[in-house]
Amino acid sequence: MMPVNPKTAAMSITKHFFLILGGIVMLLPFLWMVNTSLQQGGLGNYVEAWTKVPFGTYFLNTLFVTLLTVAGVLVTASLAAYSFATMKYRGRNFLFLLFLSTMMVPQPVYLAPSYVILAKLGWINTYMALIIPWTTNVFSIFLLRQHFKTIPRTLYEAAILDGCGRLKYLWKVVLPLSKPVIVTVILFNIIGSWNSFMWPLVVTHSENLRVLQVGLSYFNQEQSSNFELLMAASTFSTIPLVILFLFVQKRIVASYTRSGIKD
């Protein structure tokens, strides 16, 4: 044991004091949420909230949309990133800039014209509208491309000599070497899809197409004074992502940081 320096000890206590204070501020709303959800009806509030409106349908919709979106992103983004990272072709840099430029424009800016496009396609109020526009993600392409570029080209040449095709090389060599980035991409898109609100609110109308966030928002308007039910619904809507987060906490935090500080 190192001798305890009183100055360091005081410093450490002060640090923990502020950190605990911050932690309380962060946690308190969640504790109040759970606490209120168990008032009066107890666990019965959960049953009542769940059955009052079809939350089961909302959950399944969210799950379905999230799964297909993430699957779509994985396919389209790894193919595009692979071509950006390893192939030489006319217009490559232009296309890459075109992709990146769309990241500069926030979603609300092009929401109204998107609606018109979906209406022309006849996709308003369909799963297509919820899924297809989000089956690629430029940021994911960017992340994957950055990583694919670090894989030595000699590996590729060796594989080609062995008679390995380009697609097979992507599948057998590149993707297995990129697991951490792929996990980042998956987690990012799960969180994004699960929590997305403005888009599904706009492009669907019928109750059987509502995703969880939209359903919760309508439930909030309908039951605005029934706080026990509202808190029960908020709790069960939050739990899946909180569990996911607690399980892969390090990965998620690292993913956010990776996205934040680009080399």
Place this chain on the structure above:
Amino acid sequence: MKIRTKLGPYFYILPALIVVLVFRTLPILSSFTASFTDYDIGGFHGFVGFANYARMLSDARFWQSVLNTVFFVLGVVPAGLLIPLFLAMLLRRKLAGKSFYRTIYFLPVVTSAVAISVVWTWLYNPEAGPINQIITALGGEPLLWLREPRGIFEMMLSPLGIHPKGVLAGPSLALVSLMIVSVWKSTGYNTVLFLAGLENIDESYYEAAKLDGAGVWGTFRHITWPLLSPTTYYVLIMSTIVSFKTFALVYVMTPPPGGGPLGTTNVMVFYLFQKAFDRFDIGYASAISVFLFLILLSLTIVQRRIAGKRVYYS
């Protein structure tokens, strides 16, 4: 065979390209062209030049939304920078329970804005909400929170007999309540960014400072702050953009039609959403979108200009 290799790369990029072109590039370009048209529930009625922009200039509700957005950004961005920076400074280096704190701070980041808004609506509830109960228990006056249209400066100064009006009255308490939630939700994310930035600073700088006898403040001012500037700059830009985009909090906590008490939480994205989807006034909504985009673009350019001189890249 040769044709295959020539066209090959395009097959790889095609799926992503179609989605990007149809659902990003096309609507982005359309929002520019639509802003010069009369496009409503009845469809396209022709080009109208700058009429939508002229209408914006004389639309009091629009300017209210601009003012509210400016208030929101000016409140959220500095707070969302300083609090996380402080927490990250506490968390750096070896510290018992570091990952525990980080987990807790990060929880609001991964939770959906809708669920968070539902919870905070209850916390802020004037009649039965926990916040007012605590205030009353401590002997204070309960507040209306999300239903309070009065400006906070007006509320603070009126007991002194001063009654600021208009912009000087400040953002309404309702809008400030939304700002608090926004800062609360983003604190964990910004803290983690700052933490990563701090951990990138080479320890030798601090050892040198110690040898020179620099104090806590001197070390922060001359070492931490300049070396952290790329992170600070990134957090600044990101929080500005996120604040401008805020929608779910406003929509859920101060639901339509109003945009809060007396329209005091009516921010730009909320307003354009209403114009586009309640009135289906696509032309006018697009003009507002373009205006919003231009503000964001110029802010990014200005920030880059200023930061370009100050940011220190090691």
